[in-house]
Amino acid sequence: MISLAGRDILHGWGRFLLTGVGLGLLIGVTLSMAGIYRGMVDDANVLIESSGADLWVVQQGTLGPYAEPSSIYEDTYRGIRGMQGVARAANVTYLTMQVRYADRDVRAMVVGVVPGGAGEPGQPGFLVAGRHLIGSRYEAVADVKTGFSLGDTVTIRRNRYRVVGLTRRMVSSGGDPMIFIPLKEAQQAQFLKDNDALLQQRRRTEANPLFNRPSVPGLLEAVIASQTTNSYVNAVLVQMKPGYDPDVVAENIQRWKRLQVYTRPQMRTILVDKLIATSAKQIGMFLVILSIVSAAIVAFIIYTMTMAKIREIAVLKLIGTRNRVIASMILQQALGLGAIGFVVGKIAATLWSPFFPRYVLLEPGDAVRGFVAVMVISVLASILAITAALKVDPAEAIGG
């Protein structure tokens, strides 16, 4: 038995293929949109993974350090390190800011980590070039997305840092690439005002008779010195000894240290459900609309393709072809169109995804789901055309 659908496609294969490609580009957009959503979620997950922490210890009553500002004393970690079940604890600071390089600036999340220990919490997990921070100061490890390369000198606040290492996929939940610098400088960067502001602050302190007492020499200097130090960090990252329950350790720290502690699942909830919830919904809404539009376009294409050969279908009916054969021809064409569209869409999405400014994650699972959805949509879309084809009067073949 000859394939009616195949014959028909071969008859006008160029047009069929072009239609498939056009549909494919639309499907590519839909897949990319799903990829963008997945990328956002992945950014949040990667932030959790890259910190290397099992627990986040932050200021009481805050959702820090990513979703809300938090500040705790820098020596808090000592007490936490002594708690049962804690293997390692490290201070960390996060600050999203513009990092200047030559005559441009890059939006980045500056992460202050305790240098020296490879594999310590907060350190970048892997590098693509260079080396980790060692005890040195004024060095930085940057994500390749910043566009920096090894040996570049970047300016963060008043200090200049030499890029000694490059890493990948170290981004904030907002998709900004990370730059790792030693903790002490990061504390300064977070706190340090510009020179003019410092000068004005000094002047204001000098003008305050409470601080500038003639009878107490040295008081003014002491006050100014105390104003220009920062003994705060944003969070303490905790890695646990194996065999301990994170919830129990978190509960202990919360109870005895009077601090807020988040475990990995809680942090994921904060990042995914709270921080990116609105933008995720936005993208989800757009994804739904795109799917509906794609389905409608497939339906119209199949319908117009069927309508274009309505006379031939009438002839088929006239010569006694069964309805099933005609329906299967239309269905096969719809599925073929869907398949070509999917293949083109997947290729297009993969090819253009690296050019997106934010990370686009195309998961194989999504591709499979997308394929099933395209096929289902094609089937549903062909129903309209099949109904129209089956309703056609065989007399039309010889009529007007």
Next chain:
Amino acid sequence: MLRLFAVLVPLLLLFFYVALRSGPLAPVPVTVVMVETKQIRPVLFGIGTLEAKYAYRIGSVTSGRIKLIKVDVGDVVHAGQVVGEIDPVDLDERMSAQLSVIKRAEALIRSAQAQFRDANARKTFATGQAKRYGLLQSARAVSAESAEAKHQEAEIARASASSAEAGVHAARQEFASLKAEYQGLVKQRHNLLLLAPVDGLVTARNAEPGNTVLAGQTVIEMINPRSLWIDVRFDQLQSADLKAALPARITLRSRPGHIFSGLVERLEPLADRITEELLAKVVFSVLPEPLPPVGELCEVTVSLPPLQALPVVPNASVHRVDGRLGVWIIEGSGLRFAEVRTGMADRDGNLQILRGLQAGARVVVYSKSALHAGSRITILNSNRKELTL
């Protein structure tokens, strides 16, 4: 038909290539390095400010008003040079009054001496008379009454002479006391002068003539510019071998390209409890010319003695997986995670491996994404030391 396949087949091939070469199914490009046994020389990096070893704060010991300041910031002064003066108020007048009192005391001494001479003369005469009358009485030429009267006169004259002598002594003591008092005033007057204790450079002028200063308040600050050193802070991490006499390289913030050589002069016995840093003093081998300003930020790199040869890997190859620190070893075409214990690191990021790795093993240095035991990898050309994946 053929033409359709000519389009469809490449499309399908491209599709499978894209599906397998991107996303989670794609192999991870990695670079590999051979573990070497070699000596490393750890370095410590510190940050500090330029300070003067000897800094002087010159101030008044009494409260008062500044009369004059003779020097300005940047002036070179010599030991003993008067740099300023506190207004003496009435001290000069009190001194000239005291001088008059001293002169009066001198006159009083002379007067007492004259009285003493007068009393002495009377005493000599009365004693002679008493002696003569004594002889006359023994010859019964005068009455006993007359002889006794002369004897009494002689006694009175002796007592007057003693009193006059004591008067001279008292006048001398009075003179000495007044003179000492005057010298005290002179010293007080001298104390109002602000003097440079050593040869040095004036760094601050904190008060101006007419200002009132408290006792102890600093008026002029000066340093000995030859005694510049750097107050350096080193992170306590890996600083076990830091000690005095180690060579240091110093970079001043104002001269970033220039490296000065120096020496660790001493390691402070007290570390900073809050910042977790060690404090040390580093001196220049040769002082930079022109002298950098005190308080300038300096970076100091101290080279520690070389360590014994051990297997060494780049620190980028060390990862923590499931709480264990280790490296990814290439075995055949697969990966194995080997737990290691790490030692010291040097400035180039070479890390000693104390346990868990032998020289000659091939370990992953850079990877395009995080690795796990089942990761498919492609090894890129690792001849280049640094390769951006």
